Amino acid sequence: MGEPVIDVRDLSKHYADIKAIDGITFNVEKGEMFSLLGPNGAGKTTTVEILEGLRDPTSGEARVLGVDVRTGYRKIRERVGVLPQDFEPFDRLQPREAVAYWAQLFDRTLTKKEIDDLISTVGLSDRAETLAMNLSGGEKRRLGIAMSLVGRPQLVFLDEPTTGLDPGARRELWGLIRQLKKEGTTILLTTHYLDEAEQLADDVAIMNHGKIVARGSPAELIAQYGRGSTIVLAGAGEDGLRAVQARGITAELQGVDVVVKVPVASDMRRMLEKLASIDTPLNEIYTRRASLEDVFLSLVGARMQEGVLAT
Numbered sequence: 001m002g003e004p005v006i007d008v009r010d011l012s013k014h015y016a017d018i019k020a021i022d023g024i025t026f027n028v029e030k031g032e033m034f035s036l037l038g039p040n041g042a043g044k045t046t047t048v049e050i051l052e053g054l055r056d057p058t059s060g061e062a063r064v065l066g067v068d069v070r071t072g073y074r075k076i077r078e079r080v081g082v083l084p085q086d087f088e089p090f091d092r093l094q095p096r097e098a099v100a101y102w103a104q105l106f107d108r109t110l111t112k113k114e115i116d117d118l119i120s121t122v123g124l125s126d127r128a129e130t131l132a133m134n135l136s137g138g139e140k141r142r143l144g145i146a147m148s149l150v151g152r153p154q155l156v157f158l159d160e161p162t163t164g165l166d167p168g169a170r171r172e173l174w175g176l177i178r179q180l181k182k183e184g185t186t187i188l189l190t191t192h193y194l195d196e197a198e199q200l201a202d203d204v205a206i207m208n209h210g211k212i213v214a215r216g217s218p219a220e221l222i223a224q225y226g227r228g229s230t231i232v233l234a235g236a237g238e239d240g241l242r243a244v245q246a247r248g249i250t251a252e253l254q255g256v257d258v259v260v261k262v263p264v265a266s267d268m269r270r271m272l273e274k275l276a277s278i279d280t281p282l283n284e285i286y287t288r289r290a291s292l293e294d295v296f297l298s299l300v301g302a303r304m305q306e307g308v309l310a311t
């Protein structure tokens with residue numbers, strides 16, 4: 001394997017007494033989809049902006065496409081694509097105009113066909129005449145991705161690309177991001193959505209308070225930190241909880257569901273048998289394998305609110 005596309009060593013960024021990044025080390029190989037996953041304030045945007053050459057690190061090393069971010073930031077900005085957090089396109093431009101304008105800012109002139117191809121790549125061909133202010137949230141982000149691609153970058157930074165979008169729009173964007181990866185683009189994606197990292201990333205670094213607290217593929221992280229499986233007695237309620245606890249089994253109530261953790265896989269059958277004999281009314285019994293959500297809970301004690309991490 002050649003030199004990593006991103007190579008970060010012991011990188012820190014401090015603001016007065018805030019350690020926005022506190023000694024992180026990671027690398028990203030060519031063609032990989034790498035995710036920085038963490039709650040708000042973890043240091044994701046700071047990391048990405050240092051790698052984009054927009055902020056200076058306090059200490060440590062960072063190389064992007066073989067170039068040192070401190071000295072080569074101009075070269076880096078020309079060669080990477082960026083979708084900033086909370087991206088909003090200019091209200092009064094149509095998608096084609098926005099892409100052309102963005103290209104000009106980087107001293108590039110795109111042909112009409114090149115622009116049409118970009119618009120088509122992000123699925124906006126039938127919205128190409130619509131003012132950006134009238135696009136949906138998901139369409140705006142897709143336009144932002146088209147703009148990030150004007151220089152045909154090998155590396156793209158997507159900072160929380162789906163935050164605030166509805167589930168349908170998120171799925172569409174996931175499809176587009178997968179397509180970029182398929183074409184060989186290296187992608188650094190930040191997110192606070194666990195399912196997003198689980199669905200998209202080859203490699204995940206979990207960040208909290210400026211540090212990387214775990215690193216691996218979603219499957220590796222789940223195997224290492226997921227603490228087994230879960231049995232859910234859906235709709236069993238407080239009566240169900242009492243009945244389960246009366247059998248000496250540790251459980252908790254989540255909404256109207258009774259949830260039982262099974263840390264060791266070989267205990268699963270025995271536990272299911274015990275729970276199946278409980279005769280309080282319930283809707284169904286199902287089992288759930290550990291997810292990145294469980295990894296997060298066990299590593300940083302973060303809580304979930306509607307699928308989003310909150311500490």
Ligand SMILES: Nc1ncnc2c1ncn2[C@@H]1O[C@H](COP(=O)(O)OP(=O)(O)O)[C@@H](O)[C@H]1O
Nearest residue numbers: 015018020038039040041042043044045046047
């Ligand atoms: N320009 C700044 N000045 C002071 N503190 C900052 C600045 N930018 C970010 N921070 C702080 O650094 C921490 C990390 O922020 P950020 O990188 O935006 O996290 P994330 O993107 O994971 O939400 C936060 O505590 C934030 O308040």
Ligand SMILES: [Mg+2]
Nearest residue numbers: 044045046085
């Ligand atoms: Mg951020």
